[in-house]
Every structure is written in C-alpha cells, then in structure tokens.
Amino acid sequence: MNARIAALRKQVMERKGSFVADINPFIQDVALWRTAGGGRSRVQHRAEFLLKEVELATLEIPPGWRLAGEHLPAARSDFGFAIKLKPAERKRLAEFGLSKREEREVKSEVERWLANRRGALEHCEIGRGGPNSVPSRDGWNPSSVYSAGGWIENHSIRDYAKVLRIGFTGIRDEARSELDRMDLSDPAFPQKENFLRAALTVCEAGILLGKRYAELAREMAQKETCEARRRELLNMAAACARVPASGAETFFQATQSLWLAHVLTCGEDHINANSIDRLDQILYPYYRADVAGGRLTRDEALEIMEEFGCKLYLDYDV
Numbered sequence: 001m002n003a004r005i006a007a008l009r010k011q012v013m014e015r016k017g018s019f020v021a022d023i024n025p026f027i028q029d030v031a032l033w034r035t036a037g038g039g040r041s042r043v044q045h046r047a048e049f050l051l052k053e054v055e056l057a058t059l060e061i062p063p064g065w066r067l068a069g070e071h072l073p074a075a076r077s078d079f080g081f082a083i084k085l086k087p088a089e090r091k092r093l094a095e096f097g098l099s100k101r102e103e104r105e106v107k108s109e110v111e112r113w114l115a116n117r118r119g120a121l122e123h124c125e126i127g128r129g130g131p132n133s134v135p136s137r138d139g140w141n142p143s144s145v146y147s148a149g150g151w152i153e154n155h156s157i158r159d160y161a162k163v164l165r166i167g168f169t170g171i172r173d174e175a176r177s178e179l180d181r182m183d184l185s186d187p188a189f190p191q192k193e194n195f196l197r198a199a200l201t202v203c204e205a206g207i208l209l210g211k212r213y214a215e216l217a218r219e220m221a222q223k224e225t226c227e228a229r230r231r232e233l234l235n236m237a238a239a240c241a242r243v244p245a246s247g248a249e250t251f252f253q254a255t256q257s258l259w260l261a262h263v264l265t266c267g268e269d270h271i272n273a274n275s276i277d278r279l280d281q282i283l284y285p286y287y288r289a290d291v292a293g294g295r296l297t298r299d300e301a302l303e304i305m306e307e308f309g310c311k312l313y314l315d316y317d318v
Contacts, residue, residue: 005306008064009313017271017314018070020060025080026093026106027056027073032113033106041194042116047201050268054205057267059216061236066252067307068213068236069260072267081110157275161282163261164254167246168206175199206264207245213260214240251296254286255304259311262318271317279305 001009012018031052035045057072077083080093093103162171175196182189217237224230242249243257258276265274290296312318
C-alpha cells in the first residue's frame with residue numbers, strides 16, 4: 001500500500017464510508033414529493049425517486065481520489081421527516097425554496113409513503129396506496145410486480161457485468177426494444193410493461209450520475225493548480241463521461257463503472273448486503289486487454305483495486 005492509498009484508507013475510515021460530509025437531510029423527502037402522482041405505479045414511483053435523488057444529490061470529490069463517486073443520500077439514512085434531527089438540520093428544508101404549503105405537502109407525502117411501506121403496498125396499481133391496496137405478504141407473490149418492501153431486492157447480485165459491457169444506454173435500448181415488441185393481449189403485459197418502464201428510468205439515473213461527476217471533475221480540473229492532480233481529475237472526467245452510460249473500454253473505466261453502478265444500487269436499496277459479484281471474472285478481460293496493450297501494469301491495477309476497496313469500506317455492504 002503506497003502513501004496515497006494509505007491516506008485514502010485513513011480518510012474513508014474517519015468519514016465512516018464514502019459519504020458526502022455535509023448533506024441536506026431532506027433530499028430524499030423532496031425527491032419523493034417531486035415524483036408523487038403522475039399516474040405511476042409504486043415500482044415506477046421508486047424508479048423516478050431514484051432519478052430525482054441523483055438530480056438533487058450533493059456531489060463531492062474528496063482530495064486524492066482518482067475514482068469518482070460518493071454514496072447517494074438514501075444509502076446513509078431515512079427520510080428527514082422520519083428521523084430525529086437537530087434544530088439546525090430541520091431548517092435545511094428551506095434550502096429548496098419551497099413555500100410553506102409545499103413543505104407541508106413534502107411531509108405528507110413522506111408520511112403516506114412510509115405508511116404504505118409498513119402496511120399495504122401497491123404492486124401494479126396506479127396512484128397512491130391506501131386501505132384497499134394489495135396487501136404485502138411475508139412470502140413472494142409471483143402474480144405481482146415486486147412490492148419493494150425491502151427484503152425482495154436486497155442481499156442480491158445485480159448484473160454489473162452487463163453494465164460494464166454495454167452501459168446503461170445499452171440496457172435502456174434493450175428495454176425500449178422489449179417494450180416495442182410486447183403484445184397487448186399478453187396476460188403478463190401489465191407486469192412486464194410496469195417493470196420495463198421503471199427500468200428505463202433507472203437507466204436514465206445511471207447515465208445522469210456519470211454525467212454529473214464528469215462535469216464536477218472538469219470544473220475542479222479547471223481550478224486545480226497542481227498539474228498532476230489536474231491530469232487525474234481530467235482522467236476521472238473522461239472516464240465518467242463514458243461510464244456507466246456506455247460500455248467500459250479500459251480496466252480503470254470498468255472499475256469506475258462498477259463503483260457508480262453500486263452507488264446507484266445502494267441509492268435504491270440502502271447499504272443492504274448487495275454483492276458486487278465475482279470481481280475476478282468481471283474485471284479480468286479489461287485487465288488482460290490493458291496489460292497486453294501496454295496501457296497498464298500489475299502494480300497499477302493493484303492500486304486501482306486498493307482504492308476500490310477503500311470505496312467499499314462499510315459495515316453490511318457487499
């Protein structure tokens with residue numbers, strides 16, 4: 001472990017994970033409110049919430065890092081209206097420039113969502129849940145779209161290899177193609193369409209996440225006086241401009257794409273023991289190609305993996 005990685009290790013342990021230091025506790029609340037209504041089912045609402053969370057999230061690239069990406073607000077805590085806040089934290093809802101009526105609407109939307117999460121949950125139903133919504137059971141109901149009560153998606157392995165291979169743009173194109181081919185007379189049409197439309201929104205969230213970090217890294221590079229650090233930030237910007245929107249071309253891009261895809265997973269499902277799968281199998285083709293092309297040494301690859309390990313420093317993650 002070199003001095004840079006040792007410093008990153010110390011930094012992330014002090015921060016207790018890859019979290020933005022000063023984050024508005026009401027980001028999730030406002031994101032949920034902004035996606036309320038609109039004739040969406042609960043799973044589509046969750047996907048829209050994730051997209052809004054990416055739009056509203058405070059971004060940060062701490063000193064010394066070459067991989068971009070800090071966890072989204074949902075990975076760290078619950079809604080601001082659902083937790084005990086200090087007086088100064090409670091005042092931060094005002095940062096969104098909402099009227100008092102809108103602030104009350106935000107609070108009501110969070111309370112409604114939490115009540116539905118704990119009790120009756122919508123599946124394919126459109127609109128807000130209520131007493132007559134399909135009840136969530138302890139078991140899995142195969143006739144419904146997943147209710148997203150917490151347990152069904154966590155402790156999972158997402159297809160990160162596919163994100164590295166074709167990016168969220170490629171997955172979005174596949175979902176659109178699948179929608180175009182669907183038969184309206186198919187009894188499974190409502191569930192399939194519901195899932196695919198939610199998938200399209202999640203893909204947009206992944207594309208936006210990389211784009212926002214690319215823009216931030218470029219802005220920081222323009223102000224950077226240290227030439228070595230400026231090059232690192234420009235390399236980060238170039239990687240995030242490509243991934244996770246498109247397929248990775250290098251080992252560094254593949255690692256960056258994997259991390260941002262995991263950030264997206266935790267933003268949707270919190271820090272919840274979601275595996276990142278077989279790193280040796282997922283990343284080896286990019287490592288082999290870079291080494292064969294003279295673009296990467298084993299020691300350089302090891303340093304990237306050590307930094308990635310620092311990014312993953314969290315209890316109950318992966």
